[in-house]
Amino acid sequence: MTTYAIEEVQRLNGSLLELQREHLCSVSHLTTLENTTLTPKQAWQTQNNTDFLLAAIQALDASLSGVPRMDDIRTYLTWYATFNNSTTDDNTLDWLFVTKCTLAVYGHTISSILHSTLPISESLTYWDNIQGNVWYEAYYGIQTAPGRLYSLVMNTRQALLDTSITSDVTTSSIKNVLTSSDHILGSLFPMALRDANKNRIKQRQHSFSRYHGHPGKSLARVFRKLYSAPLPLALIRDEIQQKRIALRTFRTQQASILGLLIKMAPDFGSVLDNRNVSNDGFLVQTDQQSQLVSLHYVARGTTQCVKALSSCLLGNNSDASAAANRMDISPSPSSSSSSVASSVINIQETRDAIEQSIQNFSMISIPPHQVAKDLKQVIDQQPKLYDLQVWKQDYGPPTRWTRYWVPGLVIVFGGKMTLDYLFERKDNIMTWTKEGIQTVREFFVHWLWEPTLGVLDTIRFKDRRIGLSSKEGLKSDLQSLERMVTQFARDHYHLSDDQIIRLASQVRDGDVSVVLRAYENEIKNPLRNAIRGDLIQTLLIQIQKTKVDVDIAMQALDKLLKSNELNFAFLAVAPSMLLTWATFSWIKNMYQKRGGNRVRQIGQPLKDTLRRIERLFTLDTNKTELSCESQGVLLCELLLLRNYAQYLPTRNSVRELFLEDIRDLEAVRLDKQQKKETIIRMHHSWRFLI
Template sequence: MTTFVNEQVKKLDSALSNHFEKNLIATKSLDLSTLSEKDQFLFQASQALDFSNNQLPSFESVQEYLEKYQTTYKDDSSVYAEIEWLFVAKCTIAIYGQVFSNVLNSTLPTSEAIDYWNDIHGNTLQEIYYVLQIAPSRIYYLLKNTAQNITGTSTAVQQIKSFFSSSDYVLSQLFPIHASIKPTSNYVSNKTEPFSALNFFTLSSFHNRPLILEIIRHEVALKKRSLQQLRSQQAASLGVLLLTPPQFDQGQADFAVSMADQTKGCIEMIKYVMGSPTGLKQDTDKLQQRNVHHLQRHLDSMSDLQCCSASDITAELYDVVKNWSTVYNRNLKSEQASYGIPSAMTRYWIPTVVSYFVGNWIIQYGLKRKEDIIHCVEELGNTVRDFALNWVWKPVLKVYETIRLKDQRLSILSKQGLQSDLDVSRMMLGFAKDNLHLSELELSRLSSDIREGDMSVLLKEYEKEIKNPLKNVIAGDLLQTMLIQVQKTKVDVDLAMSALDKLLKSNELNFAFLAVAPSMLLTWASVSWLKNTFQGRSQQKMKKIGLPMRETLRRIERQLIYDSKELNEWTVSGEEDRANQAECEAQGILLCEVHLLRAYARSLPLRNSTQARFMEDVRDLENTDLTSEQKIQTIARMNRFWSFL
């Protein structure tokens, strides 16, 4: 149920309720306790036909109320005639809303079929694929019709030879649409003309294309043109429904006369719409003659509407409800079956067969290499698990421990070891005291020099001792001076290592992040690739949705500009009836296109209220209170704001 139709019905119901209440106040008050059984049924049925929610009463519920009224309360008297006419008007509004909704929804398959043939027409690859799709069904119908045309068993072989030796017969059976419709005509007619392959052969030679593709191109063009005429007729029907709704707010004095007038006119309008799909087989000029102006004159010329009783009108309403699905839907389905999208079996038998063989080959290959495939999958799983554990989780855990100062293993030497190595000064002082016999003052000065790194006293003794190394090793102090120098070298190395230890500790967090960086970079790249892949598919889907939306908006804008220009010209010329008719037809076409746009909008994502905000713009396009210029500005805003358009 569309929002536009729902709002239209709510307006009619509100006008009816106000008119009913004003009429009761002006005449007499309603006493529910004094209602008869018939009036109670009528009042309860009127209350049950609720239009406040977003769903209209179904045909079945309305038919049930009308049938009960016809069988039980038709001949009973009513104290309040207004309640009876209120029930009739409520049923009329419900039927009007359902008819409006059905006609509007019936335009969707037609528009989808037009888009389907539009994609095929002019595309050689699509046309070849379409030939392959329809080949089995066409061959089946060829053999079936040939078998039906064979009359006798004795001449069956000769008849088959004569049939298949005629190219026109074979092609007319494979492409029956060309046998009943003239390929070069600008309209669809009922005149049957013999199929002539010579015309297509001439075109095929002129376009340097195979004969079969030339025939297919003409068939697709014929189907698309037929569906366009069907959609134009549906738009005209919508214009009729929009132009001639029951007007319950005219304020006539007699409530019964007002209701009889409006409900009778609404019934005649619905009957007109019921036969509209059959108009596809009429001539174009005849289709143009069945316009809103002639219908309005027919409704205005009706006489004696006051003589129509409520029982007569309910009988007509019951016939409309009962015959709507069998008349309108049957005619519509027959047209869509002839020119609409092929069946699912026809469209998908090729992918199904290819998928069967490809899937069978994949399964057989998988069974042969089952162990290798299982081993590869296990190795892949172990690799991913080890990478996540050893190169992502553990390095991240180490970074956390470093931040919390839980890991103190990054240390080259301890403070106690370094302090013991600094006692080399005692060895120097002992050597100077025992061998050089220095005074206390000199020893104090030597101690100060040693702390500053001055080893000149020891080096002088080492120079003396090295002159006679063998002798001094045994009897001298050469060995002691060498050991003291080794200890000094060890202390210098320890000091350097201590400085390096401090440097490592100060950069421990940097090393931890450096260790985890490659794995995190690889993980981020993988996640980004997956995210871009899914977002790319989403964007491709949005672009795919936006393409038909953009084309629909182009047609809406073109229609608005064209109709706005002609309406201004006709209004200046004083042709008000023609202007009203054009406005009605333009509004019907606009409803078709906007309803198609609403159907496309169902595929938009719900996040960030994308679908809801887009539907707000759609509602502006179908708002009858806005002018054509304002709707054109709405389309411009949509093109600026929505990136997928």
């Protein structure tokens, strides 16, 4: 069962629970039953009508919560027929049993019709995508070319055999068979000369034949004139157009039947709320009387539903269902439109006849056993309306072999060439693969793993290798400079101890003016002082001073490096980590893009389906409620929406909320305006519908 059918049956069955509880509470002798756990078969074997009805109702309540089996319903009705001559004090249980069986058959029928229209809608979508695109139409012709040629060969063989049987085989007879345009076109394009389309083409052909002697040329010109295209492409377009018209006609007929069943569904809720209130608002009925009034409406709704099922499924009063059963679908535009109009009129007449026959309903004139008998006849003689193999061969999409033999050949030959290329360069490919794996491994080890460990060591002060000089080296160089300057001052200026201490403090501060003054005097006679003077000593002291200055600068630079050591560590690992993050982000986006592309791909069919639903509401002439045909088409389109919704993501309850909107459109309690507002809300709420 479809979700809509299950929900509708559960809703109708739930409206019966109040009547069922009140009856069980009002009849005191039911509480004295010795065994209330009997199965329907065990209760039927006891030949106790009440026990059987209670067991069957209990079993039906359990089955209506899911998918009831028609075999079980047929068995229950067969067993119930054996109690036809038995009498009971109250027929409430009888009507409850028959009503629940009717709901099961009703739900199964609604689900079957909906399932039969789903492949039709999918086939229409397939042909709509092909029609109008020259490349798609040409590719469809290539796909079906082998089957057409095979059909031409077999039909030619059969025609030659028929010719040899009926008359003498002559060269002219064989030539007439082989050159007959009707034979060739009928074999290659069987729908070109079928039914009403043949008459339409022949009328055009007759006007051309007045000026052209060869009938094949005139027929070719007919198709060229109709579609303004070369003959093969024109024939393909004509075939696709006929299939689309035929499928739409058949879906319209099925939708009309579905709409009639929806309109004729039993409604038990409205009468159960006002049963104890008179027209003046006073309680004037007893509990037993109110129960009888409720039972009357239940019996009336059940009888009405059974009559609708009989009319639709058995074809007693509905030409539309009979036409659908025979698959007598005219492919021509004119005949299809008239067929649709005729089926709608018949459906409306059937509805009016059922409503008129049920106006004077009486439980005395129509007992529950008679309704059960009619319902069992519906189950037993239900025609195979939903065997779709008949139209699939003529109007459905091509088979999988037909659609995929061209890509299959491309894959076979292209795959062979690809494998040959790969085997010829097997060694190079293996080398490239190993080098690629080694490159990726080295990248992760030397540019990710090891730098990351270095950052951790830097944070933990475990490895302090960054440094340009040491404090001990600077201290020893400074002390050496201090001793050199103080010794030079003792030798040349004979300073006291206090002056020496003061001079040492100046040297530590970087002041070596004592040496510089001596150097200034010595440089006046550089050659003589270089040999006999102190020029070389002052130069060496200045070199030591330069070394100390360099150490101080290196010490400052070393301090700067050490203060930014963590920054350098992160800077070293940042490019590789950024590249890795970008790679994984790209892979993640590609994976998420698949889901986004799937939503975008399914968004266009969703928008097309909602457009057809809006157009359905706009073109329907009824102001408050939809007609039978429109109601059936609406359910067919909503079933498509339900199938498309399975591809929506489940995060953020997108799918669940979208299905909730679909259920609002399916609800019978909402009028046309409320459903239009629901469609507007869907356009505003869902981004993929914008």
